[in-house]
Amino acid sequence: MPEQAAAVCIVSGGLDSVCYAATLARDYYDIYMITFAYGQRARREIDAARHFARALKAKEHRIIDISFMKELYGRSNALTDSRQKLSKDFAQNLVVPIRNAIFIAIAGAWAMSINARVVAYGAHSGDVPHYADCRPEFARAMAEALNIADIDSVRSGQRQEIEIMSPAAQGLSKSELLKAGHAALGESLFRTWSCYSNGVKRAGRYVHCGACESCISRKKAFTDAQIHDRTRYAA
Numbered sequence: 001m002p003e004q005a006a007a008v009c010i011v012s013g014g015l016d017s018v019c020y021a022a023t024l025a026r027d028y029y030d031i032y033m034i035t036f037a038y039g040q041r042a043r044r045e046i047d048a049a050r051h052f053a054r055a056l057k058a059k060e061h062r063i064i065d066i067s068f069m070k071e072l073y074g075r076s077n078a079l080t081d082s083r084q085k086l087s088k089d090f091a092q093n094l095v096v097p098i099r100n101a102i103f104i105a106i107a108g109a110w111a112m113s114i115n116a117r118v119v120a121y122g123a124h125s126g127d128v129p130h131y132a133d134c135r136p137e138f139a140r141a142m143a144e145a146l147n148i149a150d151i152d153s154v155r156s157g158q159r160q161e162i163e164i165m166s167p168a169a170q171g172l173s174k175s176e177l178l179k180a181g182h183a184a185l186g187e188s189l190f191r192t193w194s195c196y197s198n199g200v201k202r203a204g205r206y207v208h209c210g211a212c213e214s215c216i217s218r219k220k221a222f223t224d225a226q227i228h229d230r231t232r233y234a235a
Contacts, residue, residue, distance in 0.1 A: 006030045006116035008107045013048030015192045015218055016122035019181025020167055025056045026184045033061040034107050039070025039080045041198050048193040086196050086212040090130050100133035108146040111162050124167040126174045139164040175224035182227055190230045194218040200234035210235035
C-alpha cells in the first residue's frame with residue numbers, strides 16, 4: 001500500500017474541528033492533532049480534544065500552552081475576557097485577534113518538521129462572513145507565506161510544500177460538515193464541546209449553557225442536518 005499522507009489537524013475539541021479531523025482520518029490521512037490553550041474561557045473543549053485524539057487514533061496529540069496570549073489580548077474579545085458578556089448572536093467581540101494565524105503558524109512549523117503535507121482547521125462556510133481568518137483567501141495566503149518561509153528546504157527536497165485545508169475552502173456549511181462528522185463518529189460526536197462559557201452545572205455535571213452564540217449555532221446545525229441533538233443544554 002502507498003504511504004498515507006500526514007495531516008496536522010488543529011482541533012479545539014469543538015464540533016467543527018472534530019468533525020473535520022474525523023473526515024480526514026476517514027479519508028486515510030495519518031492524523032497528528034494539535035490543540036491550543038490560549039487562555040480561553042472554554043477549557044472543557046481541551047478535555048474533549050484529548051478524548052477525540054484517542055478516538056481518532058491520532059499518531060500524536062500535542063496540547064500547546066500559549067495562555068500568555070490572554071494577557072496580550074486584554075479586553076479585545078469575550079472568549080478570553082470573562083468580564084465580557086457572551087452574546088447570542090455574532091458580535092465583534094467574539095473575534096479573537098488573528099487567532100487562526102497564530103494556530104496555523106505553529107501547526108505549520110510542526111507539519112514541516114514531520115514532513116506532513118496538510119495543515120487542517122475546521123473553518124466552514126458559515127464562518128466566512130464574520131471571521132476573516134476563516135476565509136479561503138486567508139488560508140491560501142498563510143500557506144504561501146509558510147512555504148516561502150522554508151522555500152530552500154522545499155526546493156532541496158528536504159521538506160514538502162504544505163497545503164492548508166478547511167471545510168470553507170471546500171464550500172461546506174456547518175450542517176454539511178456535521179453530517180460528515182456524524183457519519184464518521186456516530187453518537188460519540190456528542191462528546192464535543194462548543195460552549196464559549198465553559199458550561200453551567202446541572203445535577204452535578206457541566207452542560208452547555210445553550211444561550212451563547214456558539215451553543216445556538218450548534219443547535220441550528222443539528223436542526224439543519226436533521227440529526228437528533230443529544231447535547232445537554234442549560235437553556
